[in-house]
Amino acid sequence: MNSENERPIVVWFRRDLRIDDHAALWHASRTGAPIIPLFIIDSELIATLPSDGAAFDFQAGALRELEDKLRLLGGKLLLLRGMVVDVHERIIRQFQPSALYFNRDYEPYALQRDERIGSLYRSREIDVRTFKDSVLLEPDEVLTGEGKPYVVFTPYANAWRKLPIPVPFGTPRRIVVPRFASEAIPGARELGKAVRIAEPIFRGGSGEAKKRWKWFLSHGLAGYEQGRDLPSIDGTSRMSGYLRFGTISVRKMWEDLAQAKCEMTDANSRGHRTNPTIRNRQSAIEKFSSELIWREFYTAVLFHFPRVVESNYRQEFDAMPWRINRKALDAWKEGRTGFPLVDAGMRQLNRTGWMHNRVRMVVASFLTKDLMHDWRAGARYFEEKLLDIDTAANNGGWQWAASTGVDPKPLRIFNPRLQAERYDPQGDYIRQYIPELRDVPARYIHAPHEMPPLVQEEAGCIIGKHYPAPIVDHRSASAAYKEQFMKLKRGSVTRVEE
Ligand SMILES: Cc1cc2nc3c(=O)[nH]c(=O)nc-3n(C[C@H](O)[C@H](O)[C@H](O)COP(=O)(O)OP(=O)(O)OC[C@H]3O[C@@H](n4cnc5c(N)ncnc54)[C@H](O)[C@@H]3O)c2cc1C
Known part of the structure; x- marks a missing residue:
């Protein structure tokens, strides 16, 4: 065993850029066979991903560290660019591997891709082994007594907590890799992606x-x-x-x-x-x-429920007359709504590629309830900007905020001013991300438009010039939302376009 002439096992890295406690790598290393640690820059996927270039730089940092760590084990990373199927065809031709090992991914796109690649290897009589790795318990492990998925968090969590949780596998001491030539790890620029996030919160691997x-x-x-x-x-x-x-x-x-x-x-x-x-x-x-x-x-x-990527989990909301107001949507994206907590959150997102969870809930509620804008536009913008973008968590968060998802309370509407008073009482967070509000006195920081003209001048913040007045009236917007909600319940709705 452990001979370089033995047929190798391909370990396909995807959302698991590490060597410590990596299920597929661990199991492959235990066989003693040579290993090809493969990462594919999927040209088809890259072309469709809306992500800011900073996400690709973050990935490149993680890949560089993975490469270094593999070298310490005596190995090397094989990075190839291309269509996933073509790359795997090449690998099969060039190395005639004995097996393909990878950790499971549960997103609809990944499931389809992995099914296709698995069939390709199996059709050449090459073994395919997949592993649980990114979660502690997989979707099929936590089901109701009738074998159905949970759609409410608390009973799901209660069932989850009763099940045995896997322990770490450990890190291989050494691996053997065959000879191969790898491509260089591309950053955003090489992938043709513009970097607009100036101060990314995450770096490295x-x-x-x-x-x-x-x-x-x-x-x-x-x-x-x-x-x-x-x-x-x-x-x-x-x-x-x-x-x-x-x-x-x-x-x-x-x-x-x-x-x-x-x-x-x-x-x-x-x-x-x-x-x-x-x-x-x-x-x-x-x-x-x-x-x-x-x-x-x-x-x-x-x-x-893979349909939730594009559809409301609660199908009665398909008739919701979401407004399409591009001006308001742009103001929300750029942090110019006149609601300081919402604006600070959006500017944190635009500047760092991350937003605090409390503020994610507030900005999502504001877009869907105050502006009555379709949650899909918000989710798409988060896909563009978040460095931690995860389809499941993002979709879950947006549908929760829009009250269209699992476990909903339909009339949950956050008041952005009250949220700010409660969670950022002195306005420290607001001042950090909205420099034009830096010198606004604490008593006006949550509603700067209420500053008398003299105070505006002293604070160097003229409303309408340096910082906008609120683009909606929260009270009437909430009432309008509630009215639409009742109409929706009665089945008489109209679509509003502005
Ligand atoms: C509209 C909206 C969109 C979101 N989009 C994403 C996303 O794309 N990716 C993402 O990872 N999280 C998302 N979240 C959930 C949550 O905001 C982030 O996980 C959290 O802010 C990340 O910061 P943290 O690691 O410091 O969290 P911590 O509070 O330290 O939590 C630890 C970990 O638990 C998980 N977690 C925490 N809260 C949630 C949650 N509500 N749903 C799912 N997982 C959670 C995350 O993996 C997180 O890293 C979203 C929430 C909302 C309301």
Whole structure:
């Protein structure tokens, strides 16, 4: 065994750019056969992806680190550009592999692609093995007693928590690769993608992911429950981009959380039950774990109902008279609505490729409820800008905000001013992303249009000149939304175009 002349196993990397606890790589390495660590720059997909160039630079950083790590194992990355089927045909011709190994992806596009590639290998009598890797429990593992998918989060999470969770596999010590020539790793420029995100929040690969995770475990987690809703502080893990490209293993994250939980239980049994720090940390671990379960819930929803990518989960909303108001949509995209929290969120997104979760909910509610704009336009804009873009979570988040999705409360309408007063009381977050509001006194920061003219002059912010007045009246917009909602229920609706 372990001979370079043996037929190799192709390990196809996709959304799993790491060597630590990588299910497919681990299993391939255990066979002792030579391995071809393959990554394909899918030219068909790249042409259709709306993503900002910063997403491709982020991917390139992760690939460079993967390449370095593979070299430390004695291996090398084979990167090829082209149509996925053509590349695999080439691989089969050139290397006559004994098997194809890859980690499963549950998005509709990926499922179709993988089915096609699997059939190609099988038709040449080459073994195909796929593995669970990006989630702890797969969509088909968490089903109701009748074997149906859950469409409400709480019972899903209750069922999820009763099932056994896999532990990490580990990292191969050494791999053998055959001889091959790889193409260079392309960044955004080489792929013809313009970079508009000036200060990307995520960079690098598994090294950065591990560093951030370690920092969060020791410094961020304890305050997560209290801090996770405050956009002005670094109060959440910011692991979403790393989870999206798989530069960290979710199994490892879960194991670390379980370990932290054990430490808390030990501290309790030593009589520290009343210690508020320990209590906070315990409930923070529970809260954070449940966010990872939300990720799996939306993955399952998309897997079981792939039509939600383009359609309302609740089909009665197909008749919703969404407005098409391009001017308002542009103001929302550019952060010029006159609602400071909404504008700060959109500017954070445009500048960094990430937005705080609380603010994602507010901007999505504003677009769909205040502007009554179709959620699909918002989801598409997020696809263009988010560096952590994940079809399942994005679709789930948008349909939740628009009340068209699973687990809905139809008349949930966020008041952007009240949200700002509650979660950014001094306006620190608003000032960070809207420089024209920097000197606005705290009492006007959530409604700058209410500043008297003299205060506007003192703050260097003239409404209508430096910063817009609100583009809608929230109260009447909410009333209009509610009215449409009732009409929809009665079945008498009209489509409004502006
Ligand atoms: C309209 C809208 C669009 C969204 N689009 C995306 C997206 O494209 N990609 C994405 O990863 N998340 C998305 N989310 C969910 C959430 O906003 C982000 O996961 C979170 O802000 C990422 O920051 P974090 O890693 O610091 O989160 P933390 O609070 O630290 O959470 C840890 C991890 O749990 C997962 N998670 C947390 N909240 C959710 C959630 N509501 N749904 C699914 N997974 C969750 C993420 O993987 C996250 O990294 C969206 C939410 C909304 C309301």
